[in-house]
Amino acid sequence: MFFKMFKWTALLLSIVIVVTNANDIKHTEIIEHLFNKNDLKTLKNVRPNFEQNKTVNVNVTMYVMDIGLTSPDSMNFMIDFYFRQMWYDPRLMFENDFENIDYVVMTSKQSESIWLPDTFISTAKQLDTHVQKPFSDGNRFIRIKSNGQVFYSHRLTAIVNCANRIGYFPSDHPVCKLEIESYGFSASDILYKWIDDSVLIDSSPPSLIGFKIIKNNSDDNKNDHNVIEHKEERIKLSTGSYSRLIAKIHLERKCGYFLFHIYLPSIMLVILSWMSLCIDPIERSTARILIGIFTSLGILIIMFGVTTTISRPNEYSLTAIDIYVFVCMLMIFISFISSVSRCPHGDNGKSYQLEQGQIVRQHSMNLYSRIVMPMIFILFNISYWLTLWLAK
Numbered sequence: 001m002f003f004k005m006f007k008w009t010a011l012l013l014s015i016v017i018v019v020t021n022a023n024d025i026k027h028t029e030i031i032e033h034l035f036n037k038n039d040l041k042t043l044k045n046v047r048p049n050f051e052q053n054k055t056v057n058v059n060v061t062m063y064v065m066d067i068g069l070t071s072p073d074s075m076n077f078m079i080d081f082y083f084r085q086m087w088y089d090p091r092l093m094f095e096n097d098f099e100n101i102d103y104v105v106m107t108s109k110q111s112e113s114i115w116l117p118d119t120f121i122s123t124a125k126q127l128d129t130h131v132q133k134p135f136s137d138g139n140r141f142i143r144i145k146s147n148g149q150v151f152y153s154h155r156l157t158a159i160v161n162c163a164n165r166i167g168y169f170p171s172d173h174p175v176c177k178l179e180i181e182s183y184g185f186s187a188s189d190i191l192y193k194w195i196d197d198s199v200l201i202d203s204s205p206p207s208l209i210g211f212k213i214i215k216n217n218s219d220d221n222k223n224d225h226n227v228i229e230h231k232e233e234r235i236k237l238s239t240g241s242y243s244r245l246i247a248k249i250h251l252e253r254k255c256g257y258f259l260f261h262i263y264l265p266s267i268m269l270v271i272l273s274w275m276s277l278c279i280d281p282i283e284r285s286t287a288r289i290l291i292g293i294f295t296s297l298g299i300l301i302i303m304f305g306v307t308t309t310i311s312r313p314n315e316y317s318l319t320a321i322d323i324y325v326f327v328c329m330l331m332i333f334i335s336f337i338s339s340v341s342r343c344p345h346g347d348n349g350k351s352y353q354l355e356q357g358q359i360v361r362q363h364s365m366n367l368y369s370r371i372v373m374p375m376i377f378i379l380f381n382i383s384y385w386l387t388l389w390l391a392k
């Protein structure tokens with residue numbers, strides 16, 4: 001029984017092997033046929049439809065698997081994506097010569113003999129093809145359909161600077177722009193087109209830490225990918241007009257970190273510094289000074305943190321968070337100054353005699369700073385957050 005089963009499995013397996021071998025042989029035969037049929041030099045160097053004076057339409061799709069900062073103190077993002085191009089090369093048609101074969105797959109070596117578009121990404125500072133080769137042929141994949149449609153797929157990693165509105169940090173709005181164009185062929189030779197529903201990004205890329213993707217597809221939350229904003233363009237250069245594809249990935253910083261580490265502590269320190277204005281100026285002058293020193297030190301520590309420890313795009317540009325912390329520091333400084341200046345002078349404040357007029361003036365000044373300072377701070381906060389919110 002067991003032996004019988006074994007025999008059958010072996011037979012089935014050998015049939016499968018024979019069939020796949022036959023297919024492989026068929027594929028090699030077809031590719032050889034294509035190479036024999038065409039002049040190899042023109043097949044590689046001359047674009048399709050050149051003689052007919054027709055442009056090659058290259059359809060492009062893109063799938064971004066991963067995106068993330070290359071280092072915390074820059075705005076360079078690594079974008080890891082599949083890039084697929086499709087076009088018709090009538091010279092590679094084989095539907096009339098071989099029946100029942102839909103497509104053939106070329107190895108990297110074989111693909112060096114056919115024409116490929118010289119596409120490049122002009123906004124990338126660096127572009128790597130993944131050349132690790134555990135899967136036989138690196139990362140290139142070329143499939144040719146019997147009607148001459150070539151499908152060319154790549155896995156690429158691009159480094160792109162996505163800085164945008166840095167002055168609004170941490171509410172800035174990084175945009176990673178990929179501009180895809182041909183290096184040498186003008187728009188009358190190659191015309192790029194997006195395939196509309198296939199410009200996508202994974203909805204939770206593993207390396208995207210501290211940021212989130214701003215979605216463009218509003219309705220479906222169930223999808224595990226989002227549509228990337230994309231468009232087609234023609235650009236005019238001195239050498240002619242070129243076809244260009246543009247894809248824009250919009251990102252947003254997650255602000256929770258900054259709220260809890262910078263903004264809320266700063267607000268608390270400012271409120272604490274007002275407390276010193278409510279403490280009896282004569283009886284508890286030490287308490288006032290202590291609060292003043294404590295809040296000043298506190299805001300200095302936060303300021304130090306803003307400039308050194310938090311990861312920020314560019315050390316030397318003034319941003320929204322710097323302005324906020326500076327204003328908090330100013331508020332604390334003013335309350336400290338006004339509380340110190342109202343401390344009684346002299347030994348322990350006991351031998352000091354206050355005149356009637358001075359007390360009255362002091363009360364009005366106390367009242368003045370108790371109301372005016374919080375008003376100013378609240379107004380500042382309203383305009384600050386409104387500005388950030390409106391600029392979104």
Ligand SMILES: *[C@@H]1O[C@H](CO)[C@@H](O)[C@H](O)[C@H]1NC(C)=O
Binds near residue numbers: 053
């Ligand atoms: C090719 O076509 C373009 C317009 O489509 C025309 O301007 C050009 O003269 C043509 N070139 C040749 C060699 O026929």
Ligand SMILES: *[C@@H]1O[C@H](CO)[C@@H](O)[C@H](O)[C@H]1NC(C)=O
Binds near residue numbers: 086
């Ligand atoms: C490219 O897309 C257009 C329309 O979207 C389609 O008609 C054409 O066949 C496509 N070309 C290839 C090579 O897939």
Ligand SMILES: *[C@@H]1O[C@H](CO)[C@@H](O)[C@H](O)[C@H]1NC(C)=O
Binds near residue numbers: 216
């Ligand atoms: C979404 O994409 C379309 C076109 O692809 C574009 O017109 C629109 O501005 C995009 N919306 C956002 C919010 O990016």
